[in-house]
Amino acid sequence: METIAVYWESKIKTYGFNKIDNLFLLEFYYPATKTTELGKILSNDNFQDTKTKFIAAQESNNGISLVFCLPEKEGRDFHNSLKKILSLNSYRYLYPVGILFFHGPHFGDRYGIADAAFSSLLEADIKIISSGCSSASVFLVVAEDDLSRAEEVLGKAFDSVQ
Amino acid sequence: MDRLKIGGLKLSVILCQFELKGPDPPQKIVSTVSKALAAEKINIEFLTYHSKKGGDYQISICVTQDKFYSTSNIFQKKGYLPVSWEVRSREKIGMVTIFPYHSALAILGVIMATWGENSIPVYGVATSLSAISFLTDFQAIDKAVEIIQGSFQLPDNHAPLKPELHYYQSTVSKKD
Numbered sequence: 001m002e003t004i005a006v007y008w009e010s011k012i013k014t015y016g017f018n019k020i021d022n023l024f025l026l027e028f029y030y031p032a033t034k035t036t037e038l039g040k041i042l043s044n045d046n047f048q049d050t051k052t053k054f055i056a057a058q059e060s061n062n063g064i065s066l067v068f069c070l071p072e073k074e075g076r077d078f079h080n081s082l083k084k085i086l087s088l089n090s091y092r093y094l095y096p097v098g099i100l101f102f103h104g105p106h107f108g109d110r111y112g113i114a115d116a117a118f119s120s121l122l123e124a125d126i127k128i129i130s131s132g133c134s135s136a137s138v139f140l141v142v143a144e145d146d147l148s149r150a151e152e153v154l155g156k157a158f159d160s161v162q
Numbered sequence: 163m164d165r166l167k168i169g170g171l172k173l174s175v176i177l178c179q180f181e182l183k184g185p186d187p188p189q190k191i192v193s194t195v196s197k198a199l200a201a202e203k204i205n206i207e208f209l210t211y212h213s214k215k216g217g218d219y220q221i222s223i224c225v226t227q228d229k230f231y232s233t234s235n236i237f238q239k240k241g242y243l244p245v246s247w248e249v250r251s252r253e254k255i256g257m258v259t260i261f262p263y264h265s266a267l268a269i270l271g272v273i274m275a276t277w278g279e280n281s282i283p284v285y286g287v288a289t290s291l292s293a294i295s296f297l298t299d300f301q302a303i304d305k306a307v308e309i310i311q312g313s314f315q316l317p318d319n320h321a322p323l324k325p326e327l328h329y330y331q332s333t334v335s336k337k338d
Contacts, residue, residue, distance in 0.1 A: 018291075027212065031164040036278030043271025052267050055294065056210040057287035058181070058222045064284065065220065067212050068267075101291065111205045114196035122193045124182055130212035131192075132288030139288070141212075 011159040012116055015109025017151050019035055020053050021098040025129065026085035028082070028091035031063040038064075041085055050078055053140050054099055056132040069099060069141060078120045096145035097129060100140045100154065104161075107136035114138070120157035153159050166268055166316040171307060171322040172293075174304065176227040176258035177301050179285060180237060181220060184225075184247030188219040191243060198236045200237065204229045208257060208297065212289050222286050229253060242278070251285055255285060256300035260314075261293035269294055276309045 016041040028036050041047075063099055070078055072095065107113055117138055122127060125151060130141040144148050188211050199206060204265065208224035225233050230253060236242060237249045260269055266289050273296055277284060286297040289296060298306055306320055 021277045033276050035284070037270045039274025039278055040277070041271065043268050043275060044207055047267050047271070048265060050267050051265065052289070055266055055287060055289045056212065057270075057284070058210055058212075059283070059285045060220055065212075066287075103290075111199040113205050114206050114209060115193070115200040118189065119194040119195050122189055128189055128192075128211075129188075131210065132290075133206060133209040134257070134288040135261075135290040137290040139290065139322070145265060 012157075013067060013093075013161050014102045014158045016160045017100055017102045019098060019100055019147055019151060021096065021147055022072055023053060023069045023095075023097050023099060023143060023144075024072050024079070025064070025067065025069050025094040025097045026075060026079050026082075027067045027093070027130075027135065028088050029060065029063055029065045029114060030086070035064055038086070046081060047078070050074055053130065054130075054132065054141060056130055067132075067141075069097065069113040072096070074078070074123065096144040097141055098144045100142065100147060100150050101137060103137040103160070104158070107138070116157050117154060119155050121150060126153065142149065165313060166265070166272065167315045168260050168263060168321055169317065171310060171316075172259040172261070172302060173307070173322050174207065174259075175325050177224045177255050177257060177297075178227050178233070179208075179252040179255050179297065180225075181250045181252070182223070182237070182243065182247055182321065183218050183220045183250070184244060185218055186220060186244050186246065187213060189213075191247070192221055195236070196222075196241055198239075198242055199225070199233065202232055202236065205247070208284060208286065208295065210286055224255070224286075231267055234249070252285065254300045256303045257295050257299055258303065259295040259312070260291050260310070261302050266294045272313050273310070276313050277306060277333045279308050280305065280308050281308070281311055301334045
């Protein structure tokens, strides 16, 4: 059965923007042959109370490249623990960063959202450090100094409905 | 150790993945590519990217499998990507979304460990406010779900949510 629905927005609607500041970003690469080992480490009791605000990962060069954003203290503790356990060779951390995230009606079912978000921030010369778009939501990691301006820019690109 | 509690699972339709890799900062490329996809009315189902220090940058984009050829054509068009960038595609993948969660980190760990032990690949991960999504081979999804059901504590009688509605966006816009 086919049902035709008409939905038209002159400007893409969102339910508003959410910000999290004072975050610590840790990024590292881990070889594919050891991802099972990494999984066991991340799921062990040492990290049961570690609350991440954002995670993204991509398969990369026969391994996996992971990004974690956490509150500052938890981020530094997580970083120090992993350095000891995993003897990380290739990693970097950034502090302070912030996250701007949002979702809206029909996000996940329609096109044009990434274009509106990424293009408007590019035009405003705001660098996106990392991003993850899934489950009808958009997460953007930017330098903390850019967080309020990024919200302002996106506020003009999207229509916020409460 | 007690199994972690999760609220449920959601599975995607069949997707395909494009991995764009190159030496230039990716923000302009993501903007150009997402604009080109929007112009063709192609919805991005999943996207991750980050600016790496040293080495190549990588962008991962998933669209529905039926948009594979139109998306490939966009990436092959001259001018969308710098010459130094390469595109690798992967057909017939699926997304498993787990929600809600208390510790995304622990869920990530359990999935990496248990899927890894069963040779189920993880091609990408992204969290949202109340969920964590994993990309893997579509043909491995049933096995992946079985492992999740054995590794986490799910509500009684829970069955994974499968998409029943398919949204197709018309090229015709109507207004009153």
